[in-house]
Amino acid sequence: MEYRITAELSLPAGSAELDGLQQQGAAALLAEWLDRVATVEGPDGVEITPYDHELDTHPSGAVIELLVDAPALSFAENGAEALLYEILERTELLADWKVGKCEVTVSDAELAEALESHDGSETAPASGVVGVPPEEIAAQHRRLLGLAPQLRAFDADSFGPSTDVDDARLLAAGALIDRAVALTDELFMDVTTLEDDAHSLDEDDTSWTADDSDELFVLHDLPVRYRHHYDVMFAKKFLLSSAAVYARLTRPGWARPTSTAEALALYVLVENAKDILVSLAGLDAGDVNTMFSAFDDAAQAHHDHEWLYLEDLDAIDPDDSAADPLGFLARNAHSWFDPYPDSVDTAPHPYLIDEG
Template sequence: MEYRITAELTLPVGTPGLDGLQQQGAAALLSEWLDRVATVEGPEGVEITPYDHRLEVRSTGAVVELLVDAPALSFAENGAEALLHEILERTELLADWQVGKCEVTVSDAELAEALEGGADERVLSSGIGLPIEDITAQRRRLLSLSSRLHAFDLDAFGPSPEDPDARFLAAGALVERASVLTEELLMDIMTLDEEADSLDKDEANWTADDSEGLFVLHDLPVRYRHHYDLGFAKKFLIASAVVYSRLTSSPWVPPASTAESLALHILVENAKDLLVSFAAVDPDDVTAMFAVFESRAHSRHDHEWLYLEDLDTADPDDSSADPLGFLSRDAHSWFAPYPEVRNSATHPYLIDDED
């Protein structure tokens, strides 16, 4: 598929602007290298082919427009960026220049035409009710975030679906939703705190069971909602932040407690919804990708037991119905580290003296 890339090349910080003669020299050097390029190896070893370019050199740098042939948007943008970095590195006089914004840019008419085939045809026929430009903008945003998921490579999402962007989009969705969920947890804490302030001292502790419109706490197992008080919410914010920060570093450290496993579970569910509802990724592909991801990301799957409806009617004294002993435990116990995990792997705020 054909993509038009617009990239900005900028001078090093603090460098004086280029005069007219220097602009002509930079234009000649860049044009010479751009004319030489035949193919470029992008992500996953996929080759892209640039076959035309336009160049405008200014006193502050240059704007390059490239027409490239690539199997998907992510390959086009990443391949073009790799090409420009290589050109600057090989051109001694421009070695200190930097590659700024590098992304696909199309007009509305070109966008509609570009989306007629390949993976993007599914965007048009997805039926999610969003304008094409909104879907494309969301997909581009998630693709740009995907490189921040350092804890996993694309194989963590299983074999590549028919949509070649799908695994990149899944990685970006995890990063994007981690940020959003953190903000929403802060809002939940503020809500509980404000509502608790209105209580008389002899009233019961205010919990998520007493509040309407909470974001994250209402996604936790419903049967324990009366345990999610302000102290719990603060601890869950820390637990989730620990897990989410691990996504951006390598190697991956699996959840160290039931609470951390729940935080990762909620993140995955939110990422799934984002991909299906706003990025037009096929629901079956989303389910398959994250089934593989969760099998690799979790060391335990005890959190899944908390969502079983049968647990609501189980006899607390029946160990076979509750083999993990959740019915006899308070939700605050979820922050205790798994026995095989050292306390050093857990945030100090989450460790009680009795643990």
């Protein structure tokens, strides 16, 4: 989930104010480090990812606006504060500066609306999520409900019967749309990271894989056993397959996944949607799993992708067809893009056809 954070940096007590030249120098030092930052581990061991920043220096310090990705509001704030302190410590000339306010920015109107919606009635969002205040949960509900109509391929009944939490099925629909956008962006970044990492070390990107890059998003959520197969071409193929599946969610008349890769893309999307419904929207994990179990029955035609996540595959003889009925152990992950034999659309996109 993306958060906009405003942080204030200040000079040590008793310091003289910065003149114009000193302000420019401080801005240059801060910008250099902010431009270099990738994923950061916060105090709780939770990773946050800064995407963008704006920086404004003044005689008494600086104000920084950060756009970060984090699993919850509190993690975003704590992680951003830890990041800024680390930058100051690594910048000798700014080592004595202090981090003041560092918090997610919400307008007065947004806060008033969130508090008004949290009135204790049955339809008010849950407030029992550790570290997430009621107003943040209320804001997440409004946001996801606003996205729900874009899921045109399924109706509310696809998520099973209504639960005790009002609009929970619509929240689930909105979460799928929200995560589809986020995962597409993250896959673009994964492709770029693989290419840049290989180029920076003068490596052939056909042999550089997710095993060699530490800071990846979606590719590191795919089955770990096959990580050495996730090269640049795989990432591009998976981006295309994922985009095709996610686009079908916004059109009436659902077409089920036509390959293992498409089924896997939908599975990753569902797992991400579950996470934000529990961690940000305050829904009960059991209710969320029940809803998506019903959705899975309606959305998936095959479940071979689940086999890829099994942890006890080392004991399986890859030559034993009975133990490995799908033949995955003998296959390269690039074969996941082959259409299912029973698929109506058996012609792969030209980009998915291996050269040679």
